[in-house]
Amino acid sequence: MPNDVKTGSLAPDKKLKWVGTRPLRPDGVDKVTGRAKFGADFSLPGMLIGKVLRSPHPHARIKSIDTSKAEVLPGVKAVVTRDDFHDMESEFVPAGEMLVNYRDMVRNVMAREKVLYDGHAVAAVAATSNAVAKRALKLIEVDYEPLPHVIDVLEAMEPDAPLLHEDMITAGVEPAPDKPSNVAKVVEFAIGDVEAGFAQAEVIVERTFQTKPVHQAYIEPHACVASVSEDGQAELWCTTQGHYVVRGHCARLLGMDVSKIRVTASEIGGGFGGKTVVYLEPLALALSAKACRPVKMVMSRDEVFRASGPTSGAHMRIKVGATKDGRITAAEADLKYQAGAFQGSPVQPGAMCAFAPYDLENVKVVGYDVVTNRPKVAAYRAPGAPISEYAVECVIDELARKLGLDPIDFRLANAAKEGTRAAYGPKFGPIGLVETLQEAKAHPHYTAPLGPDQGRGVASGFWFNIGGETCAALNINEDGTAALMIGTPDIGGSRASLCMMAAEELGIDLDRIRPIIADTSSLGYTFLTGGSRVTFASGMATIDAAQDAVRQLCERAAKIWEIPSDAVEWEDGYAKPAGANAGDFEPMSLAEVAKVAGKTGGPIVGHAQINAQGAGPSFGTHIVDVEVDRETGRVTVVRYTVVQDAGKAVHPAYVEGQYQGGAVQGIGWALNEEYIYGEDGRLENPGFLDYRIPVASDVPMIDTVIVEVPNPRHPYGVRGVGETPIVPPMAAITNALADALGIRFTELPMSPPKVLEAIGEAAAGG
């Protein structure tokens, strides 16, 4: 078996029937037959097609927009521009793993004073057909005054760089600068005294690194259908990681009551953080309100690349010092992250995560959030962490090799464990980094022989994981089946894991529980699918709702038996008298209690509304073997093993899937993917042909080891698993290349031309 589960010592003593097994997912048949409805699969009678006019300029002032010709084109029913959206106050509000600012958001969904990137929305139309909508876009006249642009993060920080926002004063520096710049914010974390720490070091490695923006590249483009009635009631169907969050943003941007917008999440064809924000949704609502007809909008792939996502590219300097016996004495990082056109890069989490896998006394991390003429970044799987940890894990590897230490042993000697105070503040509870390192070291992969031109690398990774506001409801049906209502869109099998936890609590068979993702008017506010929180937080809410239902089931049985309800207990799907004193009654099954619910007090519904706390941080360690083709510079990943702590794997097959998918996204980030801009500031590769994500023939099987160090704050020990797997691959592959070639790469992606050039230089120099 290539895939392995190592149960931790704290495993719950409860005998589990469902949790930890691999049943079929409840939504599976719909998804293998084409029946499942994704964002673009909805239609309504009388529906119009909406399309967006986008800026061809990376930076320009909008002098005027004339839509009159488009408006009179037969078939055009509505046109919207900046004039249809109110300006908003600058205000940061938390939105999951990132902060949002409505002043920026209203400008990102529709340009106001200026366009700030190639692809920035300038106007939108709704028409009776796709063809008419396209013709209408051509009739809109925008008078632009092109301005100088800046794409590179270091150039954007130059004093004479073109300014994106003439009023942006850097936050987080004392005293506040008196001149505006493209640096939105500076963040800093420090513990101990790095100067003193470096003075104790016997070996120091210091390097600078660069990464390029990469896109989440979900296969399903953004899509929605909005229908606003004459009295202002709105329905919205869309592909999103969080329909309650979409509702909130749309209500704010359009000045609508939250109660007037009902959002239904379609099936979602991938998001990876990129579907936590709004792009088309407010435009579709505005167009529909004007036209009084439903409006459907779907992005093309070109629009997805030019106007949504990606994550930051960065420029970083990392310095780490250690004693000869392998103890790290100090660590320092400068991180400069591109935010795209509006502030809000994930540099803060990047700075917090940079050294999180290590138990350090002296650390200093400074992060810069820098705006450039690119699309505003969106969250991407462990936002910020893969960038900073890539750089740090490369330096850790180099340091280990300089010290003559095995890179896993070096990490073990410095690894964060329970009680370690992380550089960003809190003390870790039980965490599984050491276990993942030990498992990696013991894995046959780690000692397998390598072929010619091959090299092996390892790297570790960390992500916080989050909890948050979550509701769940569990309707017990009259025939003893149940309907589970949850508010987190299912992006990768969470219906299965949540139903499994409900089945475990209720003591009934899994196939008696049907899940639905409830719309925003049917279930209370639930934060989005992100932060690896669904199995943890929606899991906790599901368990609470099931326990609430069980309490009611026991009360009903008590009523029937005419005994106090605390004299009834629930076991394996049956109400039973608790002990001999309670009386002698035949146990009643859930179905039997449910059948007579009408006579004992009415329907039985379990509810939970929680703010889930205590998400368990997650660590992983990856091993990779690469092979280099010295003639072409192509790097092939020939073997890959992911070892990660899941806390508890509710459905191990989907946990493995997260590990494997994250690793392969990381392989793409390491070797191929990048946003390429021309001199003119336009994106040159807005399609899958030139923005090349890994395909099946690029990668090997991805072996996995699931380590289970239970999270004590979750009833089954669950930690999030979805994000950490994308953190280690870039460094692991860089380290493997160093092993194969003796060359330390410090730039991503390590695409064939760059590798070939480095091999040539090394040959010339050596």
Added chain:
Amino acid sequence: MAKVHVATTINGDAVEFLCEADETLLDVLRDELHLTGSKEGCGSGDCGACSVMLDGRLVCACLVLGAELGGRAVETIENMADGEVLHPLQRKFLEHAALQCGVCTPGILVAAKALLDKNPEPSETEVRYWLAGNLCRCTGYDKIVRAVLDAAGEMRGELTHAE
């Protein structure tokens, strides 16, 4: 511009439709015939989410014009199961958890079936190269490749087991 009238066969049924000259087979399937199982991931032949069979050949529906369909036969994901019995590939995809979000799944199933129709005993490498035109961003392909190999084995009558 007048629409084109086309008479064709889709999933074994005689079908007539009107389409614009520049509408693709994918547009026709999704927008005119409401067969939304085939997905549009790119519209440029690069993702395979729109894979369908046209006269027994695997094609990207986004690269074929609707107006070209007269007298031809199209098979889509909607016709892969035999009544209520799933095709072995569909079943193996579920057993192996070979889908996460599932948006790539219809295209990959159609493409994998085309492979097994041609080559009932593909190697792992053959599966990987055959499916190289079908992007999946979620799974890392591991479980997809295993599911295809397992389905092939079962269809050959070999005893296999899902992990």
